[in-house]
Amino acid sequence: MKNTLILISFIFTVPPAMAADVYNKSENKLNLYGKIDGVHYLSDNERSRGDKSYFRTGFSGVTQINDQFTGYGKWEYNILANQTEGSDDNSWTRLAYVGLKHSKWGYIDYGRNYGILYDVESYTDMLPEFGGDSYTQSDVFMTGRTQGVATYRNKDFFDLVEGLHLGLQYQGKNIPTGSEEPSSVSSLARQHGDGYGGSLSYDTDMGLSIATSVASSRRTGEQKNAHKNNRQFACGDKAQAWTVGMKYDAHRVYLGAMYAETRNMTAYGSDDSLYGGGIAGKTRNTELTAQYQFDSGLKPALSYIASRAEKLHSISGNNKYLVKYIDVSMTYNLNKNMSTYLDYRINLLDANDDFYASNGIATDNIAALGLVYQF
Template sequence: MKRNLLAIAIPALLIAGTANASIEVWNKDGNKVDFYGRVYALNYITDRDNQTGEGDKTTARLGMSGQTQVTDSLTGYGRWEYEAKTGKNADNETRYAFAGLNFGDFGSFDYGRNDGVLKTLTSYTDVLPEFGGDASDNNLYALTARTKAVATYRNSDFFGLVNGLRFAVQYADNGDNSSTSHFNEHTLNGHNSAEAWGSVVDWDVLDTGLTVGAGYAQTGGHKDAKSWSAGVKYDNNNLYLAALYIEGKQKYGWDNATTERRADDLKTKGFEFVAQYGIDFEVGRLTPSLAYIQHKVKDASSLTSDAGLKGNDLAKYVDVGLTYDFNKNLQAIIDYKINLLDKDDIGARRALYEDGAFTKSQIKATTKDTVALGLIYQF
């Protein structure tokens, strides 16, 4: 779904997630405004004996994207997107809010709340019906997910010289841009800043359907987090294959760290593999998908005082899913996450740290398989 539909006028990421459907409400004198939205009726089903993570996950989104033609070679653009959740502990979020200028072959520049620069690569495997996207986690890997206060320069087709060769450079200023939320506000030794910068390059190899990419990001100040990533995807003739490798290093701890849980030179790495195939029918399109996801931390036993902790895996599962597109506006999904975490893995406990004390039954619940059932209406 992530296609470069409006590359001439605005960067691809401006319209990511809105390519399938939107409503044009204004198009006059070089000014264009589109509205788009989505209602995602979603429920997670797990072991009924322990319902941690189970239940309603319904969300609703509303967004706007616009552009204005300043000159033949200069276009202004902006995007705003908001999401409301309706399930347990429901909250709201401004997902995107940025504006910028596009200079045609000379690239584009924008500022605001936007995707971290390494999202270009993590999006290769973030295509499952519901689950996946574990690499898009700013607490583990710098500039991999949405971030506030980012300035981004992007260039498509390398100044018009090489078709499909793209690169981007990004700077993030003191935001939730990476690594530990705990240390983001930490005042030890006067360090309470986490500036970040990164770059990424990817290339659609001729007309083969193959895309390869690599990127790097790091923070400054007290956090000193670094991320490296490389990915490859193949999208042609209804077949989609993708693989991602990512590695991270943090000088100090991770999210919700305490004196027991922080660690010097925290190292993480992950592998993600996805295969999908689209089958067209007279009405609609069915897309089965299969994926394997694994992220781990080096020597997890040294990161926490939890007794009996032995496993290094943060996430480990096989995903089997089906997506059925009735048309561009209506979609149904079923996604089965076969959880391979053990109760002694760090990943079975990490999500519970912010609750303070937690029970053995809560830990066991985070290792359960999960089925997601959803119906999506979008415009």
């Protein structure tokens, strides 16, 4: 790890840079934002090391329609910077939605947005590079960023209870088309039937917040029938999840905790591994994080993330941890636009268990070293 020490000494001695401004225009506002993250992974695992740099940008717009209605929209795009020129699949849309806000009745929008379960997951997804991955997966039902969701939100519960917030979400059926094999984990995990979800949170004036969220979706016929050809794929009619969490954010201290359970939802492994991965029949997920912001700009954090699966029907057994690690990170804010970080993921999965090698699940530690400019 000699290279790690050299890089650590470098990232904590980078000189500060000038800040960038955000663009706004009168009552019709358009905020431009983005960041460039120059990040390098160090690991004994070949897939988990090397350049992971990327550029992310987007805009959020607001327009006043009348004294009661406001229109808004958001778009966010990600471009990998570690690919050769002309490479395919090196960029994608993260978010793209449009909506209306009523002065009393709340917000409603439609498009590509965060799933309702992420309302609680966001309490612990606070690390500079890792974290937030016990069960949250992009385009897998309503766990993370996903497409085709109509979301309604109301803050302060119709102005009746200050701090009480309600969220409701509907997701329409979708079976993506692409180059993936129909029976692969990548293909099956990203399918979904009609789904519904809701969240409820309460913010106190002492920095303490609590939240809960539930979601249930129909599974496609392909998802349900996949179990016949590969017993590692769950076979239930519905994909369901519930989660609870709490956070404390005051006096430079941040504490976050989340617990969630999923049914027939969580994908694991890689398509090109020996057994090709699968979809767990049940998972129990825990995430904890503790952080402190110093006056100097240094913010250390200690976190624990785990996902224990049941009903795997794998050759190696039914109960396995799919994710389990301790994370130690340090972020240093050079100014409001420039920061640098070290994020070290200490993997606690058993490297001697054939289940992980056979399903393409890495068991090695990873150190991420990054320098970020954001505007």
